Amino acid sequence: MDKVKVLEKYLPPEAAPLIGRWIDYFKCEFKISRNRNTKFGDYRAPHGDKGHRISVNFDLNPYAFLVTTVHEFAHLHTWNEHKHKAKPHGTEWKNNFKKMMQPFFEKDVFPPDIKHSITNYLNNPAASSCSDLSLYRALRQYDAPKEDVYTVEKLPLKALFKLKDGRIFRKDEKLRKRYKCTEVKSKRIYLFSPVAEVELIEE
Known part of the structure; x- marks a missing residue:
């Protein structure tokens, strides 16, 4: 072709x-x-x-x-x-x-x-x-809408969210450009881009 x-x-x-x-x-x-x-x-x-x-x-x-x-x-x-x-x-x-x-x-x-x-x-x-x-x-803005997908910056503080691999995190405070997030199981801190796509867990 x-x-x-x-x-x-x-x-x-x-x-x-x-x-x-x-x-x-x-x-x-x-x-x-x-x-x-x-x-x-x-x-x-x-x-x-x-x-x-x-x-x-x-x-x-x-x-x-x-x-x-x-x-x-x-x-x-x-x-x-x-x-x-x-x-x-x-x-x-x-x-x-x-x-x-x-x-x-x-x-x-x-x-x-x-x-x-x-x-x-x-x-x-x-x-x-x-x-x-x-x-x-x-x-x-030109992406097709995706159901149940949020970016980290759009989540409320302390919200729980899930990645595709199943790991669950809590959103913590914003540092300069990224958000500190805690993995619930290991308690380890990770830094997330504001526009990372995640799935909100409704409590």
Whole structure:
């Protein structure tokens, strides 16, 4: 099946031809991956007999899929230019991400709120990776609604919640960027991102 036709199932359709051309141009193995809770996408530099490899989670909404794909291609492009000398989300990567985002801005692929968040993210050197929360929240607005799924920041203090692996936690106070949460069984403290998805346990 034509790769652009496959990409159109995951990306905004007008973005698919350019991503298809990048896959060919950079001779990149591009894989649509199962869901990974800890990351949306991944880039692996050439190693041994393997070339560039990018994988993006299959279950992202089209805008999140596109932002993640451009994010990973910016890593690839930065590696080609600087090898290991550039920091993962340093100035070189940011400049490439900005340049590689430009064609999608010109095509008006993104709704205004996402475009605004991407622009802010790119103008803010302190936001060193796609864990930028305002961008993440803007992208999340376009997810299909999920029943019984909450983000940690939306839970009341001291609420109990469950992860997919069955472990149960209590939400405690917020530190600078993350929430302290106590695993009920082991009493160990863990730090959770405000936007981590969990299941509320009704007491």
